[in-house]
Amino acid sequence: PDKLQILKKAGVVDAGAQGFVNIIEGIVNFIEYGKVKSLKVVTSTTNRIKSFNIDKIDSEINFQFCAECLIEGINIDRKTISQKLSLLGNSLIVACSKNKAHIHIHTDKPEDVFTVLSEFGTIVRTKVDDMHQQHTKIKPDTQTKSIGLVTDSTCDLPPEIIKEYNIQVVPIVIQIGKESYLDQVEIKPKDFCHLLQTSNKKMLTSQPTPASFKEVYNKAAPKYESIISLHISEKLSGTIQGARIGSKSTKYSDKIHIIDSKTSSAALGLLVSEAAQLIQKGLRLEEVIDRLKIA
Template sequence: MAVEKIDGALFRKALIHSSRILKRNKKVVDSLNVYPVPDGDTGTNMSLTVEQAVEEARKVKGDNLKRIVDAAAWGSLMGARGNSGVILSQLFRGFAAGVPAGKDWINAQELAVAFKKGVDEAYRAVLRPVEGTILTVAREAADKLLAEAKRSKDIVENLEKMLDHARKVLDKTPEMLSILKEAGVVDAGGKGLIFLLEGFLQALKNPALIEEDETGESADPVEQGTVRADIRELEYIYCTELIVEGREIDIDALKSQVMPLGDSLLITGMNNVVKLHIHTNHPGEVLERALKWGELSKIKVDNMKLQHEEFVRSSPQQEDDKVKDTTIVAVVSGEGLKEIFKSMGTDAIIEGGQTMNPSTENILSVVNEQKSPNIIILPNNKNIILTAEQVKKLSDKNVYVVPTRSIPQGISALLAHNPLLSVEENVNNMSEALKNVITGEVTFAARDSRWNGTDIKEGDILGIVDGELIAIGTDRSEVLRELIYKMASKRDSGVLTIYCGEAVSLEEAEEVGNEVSEKYPDIEVEVYKGDQSLYYYIVSLE
């Protein structure tokens, strides 16, 4: 069946079906992680990102295409998790920008142009784009769709040819990236994109088979929730969210009208639909002022005081009410590591790390909770840095991201922080400090693989130094020794710190630490309980 245009109703159904297809196959995408370590979460991150796009698209009343794609773009931005999720959100954002205002439907040419704009936006979001990734697959798919749209008005036919081409490009990604070839996998993000495009095409070809379930599919439990540390006293009790729908909404005027009513204000949208978020003591007044601009929907008012009473009781009290100039927010997982970060000056903790990448919205909500005008974010994971960078564009505060790729780098950054210096000086010093630390990790293989000519079996113990796999064994203490000796070969003096995961004891690590002290007398060894999951040991040398 030929399809020559896509209206809002069909786009929403196709988006919902695409999300379902990716969700069903997310473990397939997760399994394509280059390292066979248990943090291959590309599929999960992409799926959670699209699910939030679907959630926002469902909220739009009526079938106006432009409003639906804009809502989906906003949802994907707020739900973006990990590098793959951020890139995907930029694809949505550019696509939405490519759909002209007031459009109820788009044809084959307009669809191709919008998709191409999405790809351009995604490339702009990445500082150093690498070929052989989701970006390559998306770009090649967009170029093919543009070419086909010049020859045919049939969107289904064009998408079929585009998908065929995209699959071939995906199969070639190992030739573009040697790391993929060695691991025997194609690019995970590219594979996730293929699943989304397949779902979209299926919906266009068989719309009767994918009637929208009004109750929606229940999402998997999301472990990426945030934990707010150091919450002492809430000035504003009610977290208020709503949608305003009207004509010619002046966003700046609305913002100025509700701003005096609270803090953590976030207003985004267009002149006909706006999403508003604010912390206030007078939610009724917020609703009254918003009502002047149009109809209200999706009203949500949460009592944060009740939600966080336990945190307030268990958190240390401030000696005075002076607002700090700068607040440090860190992404950390593991009770022991959380306590270490708090003791070193971290003001707010976001639960997350390996396999638990917080979303843009998770980080943004914590940032907006802080009273300080300046916020420094420590992502502490290479897959969270890009998500944190998105928050800089969305918050009214001065947000700085120190690109910490690991827990040891985060701790090194904290050591370099001096509250007597300006925020700019501190960000510079903290970023420079990252060069002084060597990071080691001991974990297990989540699947069979092959690396540097060596066969890896599921369950093998792996030692990784600054992202390089250097040890494979069956005994975690032996792998820890080998990993530390490799680190010491790069720097035979300094402070070596071992953070034990939840599955191992301090005694086990201390035994290895004593051996290291004897072998390298110029290295001071410290052992702490980090309680992190998945990684038996995290090691730093600086």
């Protein structure tokens, strides 16, 4: 190295720059000679990894969710953020400047994390991953099940029911002032009710995007012969239209059956619960759909 004196003095090269040089040399070599060096070691390693039979990882997961958040504010106090969030989980990382902060944490209560962070500025972006689901899905199911069930978060079903029947829930978006939250994921009903009583910010809801439905369908459809997607009344929300568009953008549209519940909230929850129980009893797709239409 001759350009940077500190590297020259230490006798080391800039790894990134050297890597770029290697890439250019490889391109030139391929243009001139048309040969690519053998990747025997890489191929061998890849084949060995593929042969590993990993049923599960036995390491303990202490918290369910991996949450990330980007906030913008004025004179953001990194130390205070760390102190407050340390009580809500582990694996806490706070990358911070005076006006922006990016936070990562493993927690059981992402909604509480975002509530705390809203005290320090405006929440620009959030992300929540369910690590328990990721943990159990490391080895995909090889057996295709009969009927899968999808709904939206307006159904207001208890988490225990959703988990028991493996119901896939697409969250609606709750807008509070300039901040957006995924219903039941990034904000819970008790927090929303508290804000209704204490905040003067404008509150709105918006339907899930077609992309949100597409993502859920793409994950669920390979595991089931058919999917029933049961949603809030079309007269009350555009949610079901988002479901239709999302379904059409997948290769599984033929097996996805979208149903207008013609209702909402607890009534929708009762229909979803009824559908889940009928599926568990082993009723055929047509029988379940017919029952839902007369329920």
